[in-house]
Amino acid sequence: MPQLMQLLRRYWPIWLILVLIALAYWPGRVVMMNVLTEREAARIASITPDAGAEVVPERLNIDRMMADLIWLADAEREGRAPGTDGGIAAREYIVEQMTTIGLEPAGTDGYLHPFETPQTTNAANVIGLIPGTDPNLRPITLTAHYDHLGIRNGAIYHGADDNASGTAAILEIARFLMDYPNEHPILVMALDSEEWGLLGARALFETNFLDPRNVAFNLNLDMLSRDTDQLLYAVGTYHNPWLRPLVQRVQRESGARLVMAHDRPWWRAGRTEDWTLSSDHGPFHEQGIPFMYFGVADHPDYHRPTDTSDKVDVEFYRKTSETALSFLLLIDQVFAEKRNP
Numbered sequence: 252m253p254q255l256m257q258l259l260r261r262y263w264p265i266w267l268i269l270v271l272i273a274l275a276y277w278p279g280r281v282v283m284m285n286v287l288t289e290r291e292a293a294r295i296a297s298i299t300p301d302a303g304a305e306v307v308p309e310r311l312n313i314d315r316m317m318a319d320l321i322w323l324a325d326a327e328r329e330g331r332a333p334g335t336d337g338g339i340a341a342r343e344y345i346v347e348q349m350t351t352i353g354l355e356p357a358g359t360d361g362y363l364h365p366f367e368t369p370q371t372t373n374a375a376n377v378i379g380l381i382p383g384t385d386p387n388l389r390p391i392t393l394t395a396h397y398d399h400l401g402i403r404n405g406a407i408y409h410g411a412d413d414n415a416s417g418t419a420a421i422l423e424i425a426r427f428l429m430d431y432p433n434e435h436p437i438l439v440m441a442l443d444s445e446e447w448g449l450l451g452a453r454a455l456f457e458t459n460f461l462d463p464r465n466v467a468f469n470l471n472l473d474m475l476s477r478d479t480d481q482l483l484y485a486v487g488t489y490h491n492p493w494l495r496p497l498v499q500r501v502q503r504e505s506g507a508r509l510v511m512a513h514d515r516p517w518w519r520a521g522r523t524e525d526w527t528l529s530s531d532h533g534p535f536h537e538q539g540i541p542f543m544y545f546g547v548a549d550h551p552d553y554h555r556p557t558d559t560s561d562k563v564d565v566e567f568y569r570k571t572s573e574t575a576l577s578f579l580l581l582i583d584q585v586f587a588e589k590r591n592p
């Protein structure tokens with residue numbers, strides 16, 4: 252052993268470089284091995300990226316989505332900060348919608364999953380379940396945060412794009428899936444306190460509400476409703492390279508231009524931001540659950556009081572939400588068959 256120590260000490264820069272290289276390639280590989288069975292991998296390989304419809308499907312009702320978005324981003328909600336009157340009103344509105352849609356209450360207190368943190372009081376996630384046609388499959392989680400920055404220096408931060416848009420989208424996707432159920436159960440989760448550090452998503456695991464081994468996938472939607480270049484970022488393929496052909500396949504029927512980016516660490520991406528931990532998909536990824544995050548680039552109204560409903564690009568928002576639904580249906584297909592024991 253002393254000889255080994257000597258070797259380690261003498262050539263330490265070389266060992267260090269080797270370890271760094273290994274780490275750079277680590278995440279994608281490991282997750283991939285943990286997640287895919289041979290059959291799933293074969294199924295993904297059989298997906299032809301350039302096949303499929305070229306028209307954007309019309310399954311979601313954009314008028315209902317806009318009504319939800321406008322209600323959530325209204326000045327009366329006062330920016331939906333966790334535990335405030337506006338935040339609680341938003342939460343109650345989501346409960347009402349989930350009830351009308353017919354989702355099964357899946358929180359710890361009806362639809363609610365309340366949690367306390369040092370940064371927020373009286374915060375709660377809102378969670379409903381769409382049973383799958385195959386009860387043996389692990390649920391797919393469909394997440395969007397409904398909280399926003401509240402009132403600061405007397406100004407209301409409306410948070411229309413961030414993230415009334417994602418919240419309204421998961422509700423409308425839920426309405427569609429009630430009529431056309433997936434094989435997987437879908438947990439529809441409107442999460443709280445994202446703006447305070449992804450606290451709602453973290454609470455899912457810290458309170459043991461979710462066991463990471465029993466979650467098949469996380470699809471997270473955060474900011475879907477506007478982009479001057481009609482771009483929608485698809486974040487997560489670096490960590491799970493098997494998602495690439497799925498994104499390519501969905502691109503075929505997406506009116507938005509999908510860009511796979513913002514998920515590589517700085518030493519590989521250079522100046523591009525890494526959004527791996529920038530929204531609620533982060534804690535899922537940290538638990539080893541594969542994820543996809545759809546969201547637009549930051550715009551001039553991002554985290555400003557001027558992020559209001561009238562700025563929404565309605566047709567673009569319809570397309571990005573349809574894209575998210577297409578992707579969810581594809582994930583359901585890929586993992587649909589029961590796992591080999």
Ligand SMILES: [Zn+2]
Pocket residue numbers: 396413414445473474530
């Ligand atoms: Zn957000």
